[in-house]
Amino acid sequence: MKKSIFITAVFIIATQVSFAQKDYKVVFDLTSGDTLSQQTALRWMNEVVKAEPTSQVELVMFGKGLPFAINGKSAVADGIAQLVAHKNVNIYVCAVAMANQHVDKSQLLPGIQTVPDGIYEVISKQRQGWGYIKVAH
Numbered sequence: 001m002k003k004s005i006f007i008t009a010v011f012i013i014a015t016q017v018s019f020a021q022k023d024y025k026v027v028f029d030l031t032s033g034d035t036l037s038q039q040t041a042l043r044w045m046n047e048v049v050k051a052e053p054t055s056q057v058e059l060v061m062f063g064k065g066l067p068f069a070i071n072g073k074s075a076v077a078d079g080i081a082q083l084v085a086h087k088n089v090n091i092y093v094c095a096v097a098m099a100n101q102h103v104d105k106s107q108l109l110p111g112i113q114t115v116p117d118g119i120y121e122v123i124s125k126q127r128q129g130w131g132y133i134k135v136a137h
Helices: 002-020 035-051 063-069 077-084 095-100 118-127
Strands: 025-030 056-061 089-094 112-115 131-134
Touching: 025 035, 025 118, 035 056, 035 063, 035 077, 056 063, 056 118, 063 089, 063 095, 077 089, 089 095, 089 118, 095 112, 112 118, 118 131
Parallel strands: 025 056, 025 131, 056 089, 089 112
Antiparallel strands: none
């Protein structure tokens, strides 16, 4: 009986330690052009980076979320600049959305990258075990 309790306790502790050591990875999905949603995305991303500085954080924008990343149109350009300064934070724009909205890469804020398809990027991250957050307020 004592041996069984000891083995169970060791298993529980080992499980907790292994969960604590796992990489923290999260992908945020922004499709809204609403500035409150854009501010929410930045706030959540900053909170994750602050809570776990080694976390990998990614934001993928498509659809109406595209103005978030456009120079001269973004209501949160300063916040984006601060976030992309972190080596473990990436902000991506969907190339399909860019083509549909006639946006060229030269119009994007510094540090913003593109992916061929935003939905595929989100699905790929989920398959790799990343957490998924839909940005809405």
